[in-house]
Amino acid sequence: MDGKSTSSLFRYPTSFCVYALLTLMVLLILILNIAQIKNHNASIDESNQNWRIYPLPKLNSREKQQMQPKRDLWTERLVQCGYQNHSFTPEERSEGTFLMKMIEWPKPPNSAVPFQKSSNPAYSPFVILNSAKTFYVGDQFQVMLQMYDFDGHPKRYGGDYLQARIHTPALKAGSAGTVIDNQNGFYYINFNLSWPGKVEVSVLLVHPSEGIQVLKRLREERPERVYFKSTFKSGAVSETTVCNLCLSQSQPFCNFTDVRTGEPWFCYKPKELPCSARINHIMAGYEQNLLEGEEGHYFQSQVNVKKPILPSGLAHVTVKPSPHAGKDLRECVPGKSLLSPAGFYYQDKWMSTSCNIRRFDTPVVITDCLRGKNVYILGDSTIRQWFEYLTEFVSGLRKFDLGNLRKAGPHLALDIDNKIKMEYYAHGTPIRILPVSNQDLPFIANKLDEIKGGKNTVIAFTIWCHFNTFPVEPYIRRLQNIRRSILRLLERSPDTLVVIKTANVQALPRDVSLYNSDWYSYQLDLVMRKMFEGINVAFVDAWEMTIAHYLPHELHPKSIIIKNEIEVFLSYVCPL
């Protein structure tokens, strides 16, 4: 209200009363509406508790109480597989129950949905809400889509898994969106605008909700669909048997449970040799013929797996520079919670929304950063890519040939002059890997226990992909064990830097989904983010960094993406 209208009010007392009355009514209506909107939001929020991509729900004391389980079903399942019941603390028990609840995914109303009634991305266009509006950098905007089936009828339930990003190809700019499932066939996707220009929207249906049900069934019923083996050797005799995390105990078996973490692992007993003759661990194979009845229809690459959803109307918005642009970012320090979105690419460089990412464009800058450091890279092949990138790019950091297979490790690289040591270890079983000696496959938790730590120690790890074929419970337990070790490490050496790389998305040609779907990874990733919340570790959000990028999804992202991951990593090692 400006000064003029106020003074005119006082000049005309009668119209003032009318005006006041009107204002009062308008206010009342507004208040009522706001109250309604608030309620509406609250109910959406509650029903979508497990749905919000980021930020993850924080556990308050009320929720904690509600989460108090009658029985720890998740530990019971583990105990059946050889985990020791007494090894779980009460906190770990209720945390696991909470996490299982957190990642619950809605079911279609009935289990046998005919294919014609399943989600059809080709009939389900998205619309940009308020697309004609002028948007500024820093604004948020929303995309809506309603899912239809193959008969052209709208769907009445949710549970489809979508991924979305905004991008400007000419600027090599991109950022991931946050999907909200309204669980009635409608989906909303939020994007934060971080650069000016013509910003396009891309949405993928990763799996229809009916396909997710199949993935869930396989995860529960067929955890052995990837199987492993070990060779036992003594002198000239050698035998090979099947191994897994949980083995049917129908025949004699060997117990290779790790004594320190209590994490089980079993192999069938060789006929001649003793269990102690085991020398290695090997990925043995993938079981085939996993799908039953109609299930195959839900995994058709050109139809309903990672299938683009097309726009109805405009597929872009125009974004103007913000008058209040130029946020001052802090230096990167561990212990901060992840923001949503975590960042965006601009000119193919990842910009974090939480801190200043340094550029490490030349080998010299990396050497300067790592001088005097002891670097441990632990996990799977997606973080082994960091080791490979660094040793290829920084010529002074020489890979020392330990005689191990490139894809198995362990690996060591040294820069004697600059006192840099970098080691890579693949994480312990389960892991799909070429033959690797038992001694060369440490559990991350045990490795951490063996590291003294200190201001010159840097540890980066990732773990997710090789748990994709298992129920979530063993993954929760693995992370709890890793977290125990991190906390011990940070107690004895608080200056140690621990960096966690999240999962990343990948290509899903037919069948890869059944063993390694992004949906499996996504569920584990949610658990990982929650597990390490509030402790003094840093994250590299490879999940968003691979969704946001213009290159096609791949399990092993191309080197431009790895370069960006490493720049985030090194920004924590050597902040500006």
Ligand SMILES: *[C@@H]1O[C@H](CO)[C@@H](O)[C@H](O)[C@H]1NC(C)=O
């Ligand atoms: C496991 O331990 C919990 C808590 O101590 C106990 O309630 C439960 O009965 C135990 N289960 C088994 C199978 O021993």
Ligand SMILES: *[C@@H]1O[C@H](CO)[C@@H](O)[C@H](O)[C@H]1NC(C)=O
């Ligand atoms: C395997 O060995 C561990 C100790 O090493 C033991 O606690 C556990 O009960 C054993 N499991 C089975 C199934 O024999």
Ligand SMILES: *[C@@H]1O[C@H](CO)[C@@H](O)[C@H](O)[C@H]1NC(C)=O
């Ligand atoms: C994204 O936009 C929303 C709404 O404006 C805002 O609350 C949130 O903080 C933004 N996220 C980041 C990381 O800036």
